[in-house]
Amino acid sequence: MTSTVPAAPAPAVATVPRATLPVSKGHGTQNDFVLLDDRSGALDLSAPLVRALADRRAGVGGDGVIRVVASERLPEGADVLAQEPAARWFMDYRNADGSVAEMCGNGVRVFAAFLERLGLWDGTGELALGTRAGVRRVRRVPVPAGVDDDAWYAVDMGRWTLPGGAQALADGFDAEVTVRGLPVTRPALGVDVGNPHTVLALADESELAAADLTTAPDVVPVPPHGTNVELVVPLGEERLDDGPVGRVRMRVHERGVGETRSCGTGACAAALAVRSWAGSGAPDVWLVDVPGGTVRVTALPDGHVELAGPAVLVADATVDVTALVRS
Structure with a gap:
């Protein structure tokens, strides 16, 4: 007679709760962002988490990360x-x-569209937003004729300045920039649009295509907090029903990111630099063509600048943060 010994129970498998994070993805002229709804300010948005979310291979992917948070929850927001x-x-x-x-100029428009998605703005009237560059005011505007976008938003980007002052305006430059792929160092003009930019003009689109922006251009002198660098080709002017409109084509290297498909503040800086170089009689309205599309920049009479363009929300997802930070 044989006896059967009961099998030992399998050892319990320890389960570790996996942290998850809901995110959305959006872009403005293909300047793309990971969007977070953290109204209460509870999320520890650390630099490693931002880098992981923005990683294009191991994360969600984006040129930046934008968090919605109640202004009262941040010291900077309280100031706003x-x-x-x-x-x-x-x-x-x-x-x-x-x-x-x-x-971020493109990011502000995407931020406004995200607030609409969340039901925090009804898309009418003027939306006042807090940023580290001060208050930004957003409104919906009609999509220009011939442009294949669903919605456009215009943002008062605030006051712009030439850090080099009257001397830089008279000289047409206050810095020198060396760009890989271009044979000589070029003069450039610093423009501040709430963040720092350095704009240099190129002779034609073949030079623009030849520039290698996989490495940061060398700027002398470099502003204290670094700078974005815009390469621009002026394309002249055209006359529309509302008056003369200038046009430029641009590529940009953003500090902390690299080359991006678009940069909203960079588009403003590029248009304002070309307008400054053109002198009196230059148009106040400029169309700026970037690799990701077209935006409109308007120099306002009060010394502010307005940026208008599309904002698109393309996805909602849930991120496994445990897996993300191990990648």
Whole structure:
């Protein structure tokens, strides 16, 4: 007679809770962002988490990460509320390398579209937003004729300046830039649009195509907090029903990111630099062609600059943060 010994029970498998994070993905003229709804400010948005989310192979992928947070939850937001109580929501923007940035022109439009998606703005009237560059005001505007976009948003980007002042305006430059792929160092003009930019003009589109922006251009002198660099080719002017409109083509290397398909503040800086070089009588309205599309820049009479263009939300997802940070 044989006896059967009961098999030992299998050892319990330890289960570790896996942290998840809901995200959305959006872009403005293909300048793309990972979007986070963190109204209460509970998320520890560390530099490693930003880098992981923005990673194009192991993460979601983007030129930056934008968090929606109630302005009252951040010290910077509290400063904004002191000057504009209507700015309830703060755009907490991080570059893809995890560094904190002042703001982003394309990102502001995508941020506004995200607030619509979340039901935090009804898309009518003017939306006041907090950023580290101050209050930004957004409104929906008609999509220009012949442009295949579903929705356009216009943003008052605030006051712009030439850090080099009257002397830079008279000289036409206040820096020198060396770009890999271009044979000589070029003069360039610094423009501040709430964040720093350095703009250099090229002779034609073949030079623009030859520039290698896989490495950062060398800027002398470099601004204290670094700089974005725009390469522009002026394309002349055309006359529309509303008056003369200038046009430029642009590529950009963004600090903390690298070359991007578009840069909203960079488009403003490029248009304002070309307008400054053109002198009196230059148009106030400029169309800026970037690899990801076209935006419109308007120099306003009060010394502010307006940026208008599309914003597209393309996906909602849930990220396994446990897997993300191990990648």
